[in-house]
Amino acid sequence: MYRIILTITFLTATVCARAQLLADSLRNIIVRKDLPLEMRIDATDRLGQVVFFNTGWKEGLDILRESIQLAAPMKDGSYRAHTYGMMAASYFISGDTEAAYKHFDSATYYIRHSNSKLMKGYVLYMKGWLQVRSRQETDAIKTLQEALEVLEKAPGGLTYIQAVYSEIAGVYFKWYDLVNVEKYTRLSLNAANQLHILEKLISANQERGGYFINLYRENTERKEALDSALFYMRKSLHLARANRERLVTPSNIPFSAIGIANIFRENMPATAANKDSVDYYNNIALQEGKLTKQFAVEAGVYNELASEAARRGDYQSAVNYLNGAILVSAKDPLFDKYNLSQSHLGLAECYEQLKDTAQALHNYKQYMTLYQELFDVEKMNKAKDLEAKYEMARKEKDLLQMRLIAEQRNKDLIQARYISGQKDQALLAAKYAASLQEKALLNAKYETELKQQALSTANYKTSQREQELKVMSERFTYNRKLNKIYSVLTIALFLAAAFLYFAFKQRSKALRQKQQLHNMELDKIKQEHRISMLSAMLEGQEQERTRLARDLHDGLGGLLSGVKIELSALNAPETTSPQQKIVHKTLRHLDNAVDELRRIARSMMPEVLLTYGLGEATREYCNGLKKSGVPVTCQVYHYRNEMNHGRQVTLYRIMQELVNNAVKHAGATQILVQLQQSDHRIFLTVEDDGKGFDQSEMAALKGAGLANIQSRTEMLQGTLEVTSSPGTGASFTVECAVN
Known part of the structure; x- marks a missing residue:
């Protein structure tokens, strides 16, 4: 434990020192008096980004505000539009959505006062970026496609084009559209390789690795897809760790590490070597997550460590890990509800094993609350996904219709040219017929001469043909023997191939049957687990209903009956004063309330069901x-x-x-x-x-x-x-x- 603390302390000091070195280098550039204002604004923007991701959100935003002030004298609004776009993203990351959209509106306003196509494309990219993170994927795809059209015409647009490709790939990842994911992750990686920008190379390799792991999950027989996923994720981790001092966002290291750990845990055989690999990369992710404040990564690692402890039967250690995951998730303004729900579910299961039913019930309730919220969000996201797919299908239909109209027009043009060619051909045919008549006379004379020559050569050819027929007969006999030999060899080869194919099919069939049996066993285990969870939940509900019915009947029912008895003492039948009428009315209300209370109690847990x-x-x-x-x-x-x-x-x-x-x-x-x-x-x-x-x-x-x-x-x-x-x-x- 002491050595781990020393390691984390050393890494913290190293990361802070390298981030400080990069920030100091940018500050030295900014204070140069001969530096043009445009370059000073750009360096200030980059300094704000470095400080935001490495030192603190507030300090980074303050530096970006200084950049806005530097750009105030500039007539070209593109500089302020760029800085406001960065501030919008920073506020959104820090959890202040309202401030994010407010600053993006400022970016939209200033880009109207600029002719820079590059910055107009950048603002469109930032709009799509915000829409993706606000669950507006359909609108985001439209916006990002508009950004591509603008950036492709702008000099130096490749930097933002790569970012646009990355965002589009992310949307198609959510929709599980692997065809488009492959296309845009490939385009993103190609653009990153051309740019040679470290952060873009790291993120592009991560995305490419994500595509291949999804391709492997779709068909687990594609082992090359799993190897490719591991290659790209390891490459992204190597790039990040080898160039730590140049990283603007050091959170790339824990994301790559936990991605590799998940590949080993979910898709590799459970051997000792693979388990060591999982522990190694989880340890990297945990250390780097703490250093870079990536709370979601840190909470995910704690959940995995808790699962391992529970499998070993060490439920107390599992409870400690899970409590750590919940504490870490609480620090994150954009916490992952799924990770948090799994933490509460794991705590409930561990407390059940430890016989602490009160804590188990409390955590089950927390899990069900988070699960319901996730379920509602998932339904809304599925509706949006269907809307997006419908919009894409409609656009493809319009495109096909336009192509059909163009092909019809081409067909009409070809037909017109064909008719014109027929007319020209008829004219040439008439001229050709006249020339043929002239040739016919010459041919008649020529044929007469040929017949005379043919008669003289007929005898010679007859003898020559007899010799050729003899040679052909001998050659035919030889070829027939050779064909028999080839036929025997072909049949033998075919039988051998058929035998090998049959053996291969039998082996494949046996392997498929074994896999199907395995899958059936897994489905059975999952079904039994789901039924046991549902049984526990319903049993808890029925117990709660029974308790509430008993409390209502014994507590509130007795109280209402007592009030009725006391009011009945005031009821004098011989008087009809206004107060007495009020007493009568109150007694009727109490009777109704008691009846309604008994009806509710019977509905929650009828005594007849318990008794009869x-x-x-x-x-x-x-x-x-x-x-x-x-x-x-x-x-x-x-x-x-x-x-x-x-x-x-x-x-x-x-x-x-x-x-x-x-x-x-x-x-x-x-x-x-x-x-x-x-x-x-x-x-x-x-x-x-x-x-x-x-x-x-x-x-x-x-x-x-x-x-x-x-x-x-x-x-x-x-x-x-x-x-x-x-x-x-x-x-x-x-x-x-x-x-």
Whole structure:
């Protein structure tokens, strides 16, 4: 431990010293009196960037404000537009979104007072950069394509073109569009190689490595893709560590290190050598993350160390690591909710193993809250992704239509030229026919002479042909023997190839079957884990409902009954004074409140379900709804009350949810609830004659209610059958085993 502390202290001092060296070098350039104002502004911008990423956010922003003041006398607004763009990005990184967009508006204003295409392209690039990080990927793609069109026409635009390629590749990474990811990561790396700028080379190699690891995950038989991913990620780490003193953003080191660690952990065999590699790169990521304040990287490493400790059975160490991850995440203004949710989930599981149920329940609740937030964001992002893909498809359709129109025009032009050529050809044919008639006379004379010569040579050719036929007969016999030999060799080679191919196919089939069995085992383990988590969550909910029902009935119910008794003492039947009327009215309200309280308590955990079982609870629930005006019919057949209490509660909740959906959404005039037991199988059917729905659109209709029903059915290891069509009502049937 002491040696690790010394190492981190030494690295901290080294990084700070190198960052300070770069900052001092830029300050020496700025104070030169002979330095032109344009170069002074550019050096000040770079100094602000170096200080922001290495020393402190506030100091870096102060230097960028000094650059704005230096550029104030300049008529060309491009200098202030550039600095305001850098400030917008800096504020966004520091978590102040409002200030980021305010400074970007200033950049947009000043670029209007400039003719620089380079800076106009840069401002468009910054707009796309902000849109990507504000979850506006569709608009970001449009903006970044506009930036490319401007920058390609601007001298020196390659610097920002590379950054635009990188941003577009990032968007397609989110959409998992590997074709476009390959295109733009390749363009980004080519541009970075031409520029020879260190930060751009590092980020371009990281992106290229990310593309290849996703390509490998799509098809794990592409081992060359995994090797390429490891090559590019190691190259980015080597570039960053070998040129640490030149780095403006030293956070590239921990990002590359944790990327390599993830490749070894997720995609390599679990050998001792690979585990050492994971520990080595995780250690680099943890040390460099602390130095560069990359809290997300540091929290991710702590989560991985906790997972390793839990697998070893050292749950106390795992709790310490996970608490460290949560503390680190709290320091990050843009903290990763997914990492934080996994930290709380790991803590809950560890506390369960340590028998600390209070802490386990607290962390499970924190995990569920973060999971719900992530789920809502994911739904919104998927909608945006679909919108973006639709927009791209529409543009491709318009482009194809334009090409079709152009091809039709070319076809018309070719046809016109063809008609003109036919006319010219007819004229030439007439001239050619006249010349043929003249030639025919000459040919007649010439043919007469030829016939005489042919007669003299006919005899000679006859004898020559007899000799040729003899030679051909001998050659044919030889070729036929040679063909037989070739045929035998060909058949032998074909049989050998067929045997090898059959052996190869059998081996491939065996390997595929083995992989399929492995995948089936993994799916089974995941399903069992999901069911156990869902069972624990639902059991906690039911316990909480039981406690609340008991507290409401024993506490608040008793209190209301006491108030009613005290007010009843004031009730004199022979008097009708105004005060007495108020007492009567208050007593009626108390009766209503007590009835409502009992209804709520029975709904949360009906006593009939606990005492008499699911059949009687279902009848009582339907009778209560019928009394309140809901048209419900209940039928219970052959139910023997053999289910354990937990499964009865789960099936009761499914019935409640289905009836509530029919009442709220179906517009039904009649609802049928049927509970039936056949041998060791239970059938629960809820039917209504409401408006129904199209089953082909059921996936789009699945809200929280249907999702809960499906989850509870899976927990019972049962099946949910849905039958419905528009205008004919709906029928839901749940089938499961008794125990």
